[in-house]
Amino acid sequence: MKSVLHKANTRGHADHGWLDTHHTFSFANYYDPERMNFGVLRVLNDDIVSGGRGFGTHPHDNMEIIxxxxxxxxEHQDSMGNKFVIEKGDVQVMSAGTGIFHSEYNRNKDRLTNFLQIWVIPNKTxxxxxxxxxxxxxEDRINRFQQVISPNAEDEGVWIHQDAWFNMANLEAGFELSYNINKKGNGLYVFVLEGDVTVNGQALNKxxxxxxWDLEEVYFKADSNAELLLMxxxxxxx
Incomplete structure (x- = not known):
């Protein structure tokens, strides 16, 4: 087994006034050659957007954006004609492919929006x-893994152009469970949304x-009530 630990306070940080963001991997003005990616997981941004503000129309291509x-x-709008609102509990995927333009705004002027922006390098361009x-x-992920992303349109969750599986879990204090890697050669990146958990003997916090990577099974024990995202x-x- 091999591992890499990224403590919360070592992430890149930028405060743009309307956007307060932390970057697990190199992004924009944050650059660390030791933190470019985890396999095909290229971007993991923890974004807080002020009320009524957001990202104006901008382009992407050849990336799976979650x-x-x-x-x-x-509120999301894009050059494909989509206009939707994504809320807590939703998972949104865009396959940028040959190219798209989109915008995202916090439509509420009286409260912040916190969301994860994740980029995965696709297996098809x-x-x-x-x-x-x-x-x-x-409630469907209490003390169990809830699959939210997979490579297959027929499986539970949304799908992307990559042999990747994302799961979420809300664990009660003291609960233990294990995760089996779906495909040989894949690794698992665990991101703690809330609480405290021990993963393969490593204590993690919010x-x-x-x-x-280089393993088949991963073991979890919740040291407090904890919310996790597994990629x-x-x-x-x-």
């Missing part, structure tokens, strides 16, 4: 751009990240 609201909601969004019930991704960038 948005997971943790508090508040975002120049695909037709696509959009997908699903809602998930928090907003800590732990990457594990299983290929470690080979090719």
């Amino acid at each position: 948005s997971i609201p943790l508090e508040g909601d975002l 120049n695909v037709e751009p696509r959009y997908d969004q699903l809602s998930f019930k928090a 907003r800590d990240g732990l990457g594990l 299983e991704v290929p470690m080979n960038m090719n």
Whole structure:
């Protein structure tokens, strides 16, 4: 087994006034050659957007872009004609492919929105751009893994162009469970949304990240009530 630990207070940080953001991996003005990615997981941004503010129309291509609201909601518009609101409990996916333009705004002027912006390098380039969004019930992930992303349209959750599986879990203090890697050669990046948890003997706290690879099973014990996001991704960038 190999591992890499990213404590919450070691993340890159930028405060733009309307946007307070932490970067687990190099992004924008934050650059660390030791923190470029975890396999095909390229971006993990923890964004807090002020009321009524947001990201104006901007382009993307050849990237799988995932948005997971943790508090508040975002209004999304794109060049494919989509106009939707994503809320806490939703998971949104865009396959940028040959190219898209989109914008995201906190439509509420009286409260902040906190969401995760995640980029995964795809296994197919120049695909037709696509959009997908699903809602998930928090009660369905109490003391179990709730799959929210997979490589297959037929499976539970939304799908992306990559052999990746994302799961969320809300664990009660003292609860233990294990996760089995779906595909040989994949690694698992664990991001703690809330609480405290021990993963394969490593104690983690809120907003800590732990990457594990060259293993088949990962063990979890909740040291307090904890909320987790698990991102299983290929470690080979090719």
